[in-house]
Amino acid sequence: MPKIKPQYLYPQRDKGHHGAIGGQSTEALEKDQVVIVVGRSGDRFVVSPASSRKKSLYNGFLAVADHATEANASVRCLSYAVVEMETQKGKTGDPVYLSRTGGWTLSAPKVGKKQIGTVIQLEEGKGVLLAPNVTYT
Numbered sequence: 001m002p003k004i005k006p007q008y009l010y011p012q013r014d015k016g017h018h019g020a021i022g023g024q025s026t027e028a029l030e031k032d033q034v035v036i037v038v039g040r041s042g043d044r045f046v047v048s049p050a051s052s053r054k055k056s057l058y059n060g061f062l063a064v065a066d067h068a069t070e071a072n073a074s075v076r077c078l079s080y081a082v083v084e085m086e087t088q089k090g091k092t093g094d095p096v097y098l099s100r101t102g103g104w105t106l107s108a109p110k111v112g113k114k115q116i117g118t119v120i121q122l123e124e125g126k127g128v129l130l131a132p133n134v135t136y137t
Helices: none
Strands: 021-025 034-041 044-049 062-065 074-078 081-084 095-098 115-122 125-130
Touching: 021 034, 044 074, 081 115, 095 125
Parallel strands: 021 044
Antiparallel strands: 021 074, 034 044, 034 062, 062 074, 081 125, 095 115, 115 125
């Protein structure tokens, strides 16, 4: 078996980016926006904002945008992210759901109830663990 140094493997190269994928966005994206893989262009994934509005926009491979980007630009998408909460509304362990815009919400939507994370306790307050491909019970 050949010996490959971890620093040359893109998913393991940077701290916190294990399981990351490189892609091209179909629309402008915000940091920590939930995206769905909708296709492939050459050797890159094509990603769009996920949404709870239509099953085709949340039933597939989901990830979290690592940074903001413009339409048709490169984007690194993470398999999980920890995001600080601006309000202390949720309790530790509360479910986090996909919103209509690809963000997250503590309120379960009436349609497309897709859990994508959990409220967690951080040192400086509460946060959200976004892990959209985890199966929640």
